[in-house]
Amino acid sequence: PATSLDQIVALAKRRGFIFPSSEIYGGLQGVYDYGPLGVELKNNIIADWWRTNVYERDDMEGLDAAILMNRLVWKYSGHEETFNDPLVDCRVCKMRWRADHIHGVCPNCGSRDLTEPRPFNMMFRTQIGPVADSGSFAYLRPETAQGIFVNFANVLTTTARKLPFGIAQVGKAFRNEINPRNFLFRVREFEQMEIEYFVMPGADEEWHQRWLESRLAWWEQIGIPRSRITIYDVPADELAHYSKRTFDLMYDYPNIGVQEIEGIANRTDYDLGSHSKDQDQLNLTARVNRNEDSIARLTYFDQASGRHVVPYVIEPSAGVGRAMLAVLCEGYAEELTKALPADKLAVVGEALQSFLKSVGRSEKISAEARDAILARGEELGQALAERLPEVEQLLAMPGVDQIEVGKKLRGQAQPLIDEHYRTVLRLKPRLAPIKAAVFPLKRNHDQLVATAKEVRRRLQLGGDMRTVYDDTGAIGKLYRRQDEIGTPFCITVDFDTIGQGKDPALAETVTVRDRDTMAQERVPIAELEAYLREKLRA
Ligand code: ATP
Structure with missing residues (x-):
């Protein structure tokens, strides 16, 4: 969450x-x-x-x-009389507050010099008809x-x-x-x-x-x-x-x-x-x-x-x-998409080590802090890559200029984070704004594009399964965008789909990637709608 x-x-x-x-x-x-x-x-x-x-x-x-309803509804429902919140004014800065939300202190200026609470009716009024006399108004419910x-x-x-x-x-x-x-x-x-x-x-x-x-x-x-x-x-x-x-x-x-x-x-x-x-x-x-x-x-x-x-x-x-x-x-989650490969970890660790050494030479940092940082460099490199709380510990060390260090650490780790990190919205499929997104493996290939658009058009036919077509980036980026908005399924049309790949048995099939597991499955286009519908019931 x-x-x-x-x-x-x-x-x-x-x-x-x-x-x-x-x-x-x-x-x-x-x-x-x-x-x-x-x-x-x-x-x-x-x-x-x-x-x-x-x-x-x-x-x-x-x-x-x-x-809009007859005003008498709100008279007899009790709302005219009792649909009130307690209102107080701050005598110092003149702001108004709901008394039961602020515990006697003005959140704006900190003053305790508040008026006594008085009832404030929360119903909006609007005028009915052209004559603005007292009898011609109604409430918005x-x-x-x-x-x-x-x-x-x-x-x-x-x-x-x-x-x-x-x-x-x-x-x-x-x-x-x-x-x-x-x-x-x-x-x-x-x-x-x-x-x-x-x-x-x-x-x-x-x-x-x-x-x-x-x-x-x-x-x-x-x-x-x-x-x-x-x-x-x-x-x-x-x-x-x-x-x-x-x-x-x-x-x-x-x-x-x-x-x-x-x-x-x-x-x-x-x-x-x-x-x-x-x-x-x-x-x-x-x-x-x-x-x-x-x-x-x-x-x-x-x-x-x-x-x-x-x-x-x-x-x-x-x-x-x-x-x-x-x-x-x-549904919100930020997570590593896969365990980081050891060689990548080592690279980050080294980068961090050399960076830390330069930090260590800086006047801004105490000797004690420098030793601690250097001793933990490798470990911290890993922590950084996984964005574990240790990074925050590093930043909290005495004498460290947190903002500077934070910026640099982020700068070094960013490519890794981009590659291995994602924000995902684990919405129940029944709630997802978009149920499926269809991508062509290459956007400048007419047959891939036409096939992807046709797959998308067919899925949309039932009218209840919002499906979009997207070719505005590399597949990885497109996945990331759909993960972030909670789309449960991404469908990729590739050369195998159009019979021009290595495996002829994969003609007329597409890759379906699951948002949560990131697992990919090959599904025949003819069965795609039934396949998705079954899963969307969850
Ligand atoms: P609160 O005490 O938070 O003001 P309430 O007890 O006045 O809420 P009800 O009158 O029981 O709320 O209204 C029923 C539901 O309507 C609430 O559970 C809430 O989900 C929603 N609701 C009420 N007021 C608001 C509001 N100002 N903004 C958004 N949703 C609201």
């Missing part, structure tokens, strides 16, 4: 996963655009979530509600959930569902976060993947546990093993106003720390009860605001008891951006 968020930010920018919004105008804080690879990865995460939670179950329906609750009766009557059943929705949500930060982790515009699962009162606790299990299984399926997720059983005094119990799934993001990636809440009968009329006849257990405006009772007729009940709701709610960030962090 990534050891620093910078690795991911740099990769995301270098390869076109994520760009800051409106970058050429200085950006817009807390807003990001998904680039050519980012949109593919994001769409694949969403598609996998939808497939698992809607298609592969018998108890789910989908929905796509609008972002801060969660997708409410679109599901207000459509509960519509879905129930049109699908004739019986409890328990759920409604799934993926869509944009907007929150005017006081301090957006940590890349995709805390932003002002993001996407949520939400399920509202409706159950009989009394069956809620069991279903809450079941959803916990099935959500953990999904995270594992997209590459976040269970062992990497901490389940936080939210204590009563931290629960949201609607929740009876909430499990937060927490992922250990580099630099950011252990943070929520998904919340799984037992929302009781709060939501359907809040949006219903005649609340006093509904036997609600949740405390709700009196609703004078709704024209519906959001109830379910239970045939067994012959009574109308207000279902309880279990809500697994995950952020797409946080999922993507976790998937990128988890």
Whole structure:
């Protein structure tokens, strides 16, 4: 996994996963655009979530509600009153902060002279229609959930569902976060993947546990093993106003720390009860605001008891951006592609020795440090080649001008590193933005190029397996580029493929290289699609 968020930010920018919004105008804080690879990865995460939670179950329906809703939705959901973060101002530098994130000290100027926290409502407002009077505004939804609750009766009557059943929705949500930060982790515009699962009162606790299990299984399926997720059983005094119990799934993001990636809440009968009329006849257990405006009772007729009940709701709610960030962090690796050959090691060792001698002659270094360095020269040469922590130990020795030494060491080792080192994104194949890349062994050979393009065209025909053609560099460089963006398979068309190689038996076959093992296999073109499809199911 990534050891620093910078690795991911740099990769995301270098390869076109994520760009800051409106970058050429200085950006817009807390807003990001998904680039050519980012949109593919994001769409694949969403598609996998939808497939698992809607298609592969018998108890789910989908929905796509609008972002703009009647303002009353947010009055009765409780958001107008309670969707607040505590805001403080620094009296010294005038910066504003979310109080519970800064521990009483201004992160900008270090002052403790802060105002008392006051509630700041995080919903964005926008005007509806041409007249800007107070009645004509709407909120951009801060969660997708409410679109599901207000459509509960519509879905129930049109699908004739019986409890328990759920409604799934993926869509944009907007929150005017006081301090957006940590890349995709805390932003002002993001996407949520939400399920509202409706159950009989009394069956809620069991279903809450079941959803916990099935959500953990999904995270594992997209590459976040269970062992990497901490389940936080939210204590009563931290629960949201609607929740009876909430499990937060927490992922250990580099630099950011252990943070929520998904919340799984037992929302009781709060939501359907809040949006219903005649609340006093509904036997609600949740405390709700009196609703004078709704024209519906959001109830379910239970045939067994012959009574109308207000279902309880279990809500697994995950952020797409946080999922993507976790998937990128988890899949990221920098590694040696093979053990370094002894002769290469010796070369580096020697180069390093002579370099160290020149360092040793320099005034900048203490005698003690010089002896230590020289004594360990050979060993350090190896360490450098493998980029082991010893290199850092060297740099930390007293009297060593770290920046100078670091630069020179890197300079000497760079060719080796380039040849034997790679960054690889071990994405689950189902999530990879590009499933396969096809290369001609030589780009100036018409028949190799035409054959490679034809192989690529055929793989693309099914429409669901993004395949690219690339001839912009030597094969090694092309492999490296695909490794870095997580492409599971690279396919090379060579002279054997077109019947002009040494082995006639290899005509009409290509080399398929596996991203993770780097193993290569010869596969007949006629079987290529089936071969890849089988492996991509993983
Ligand atoms: P936090 O405490 O981190 O602000 P939250 O508890 O307010 O999050 P929920 O209201 O439970 O978050 O939202 C459900 C999911 O939506 C979160 O688990 C997260 O994945 C995502 N999410 C919420 N706020 C943001 C944000 N500002 N940026 C990106 N994703 C977010």
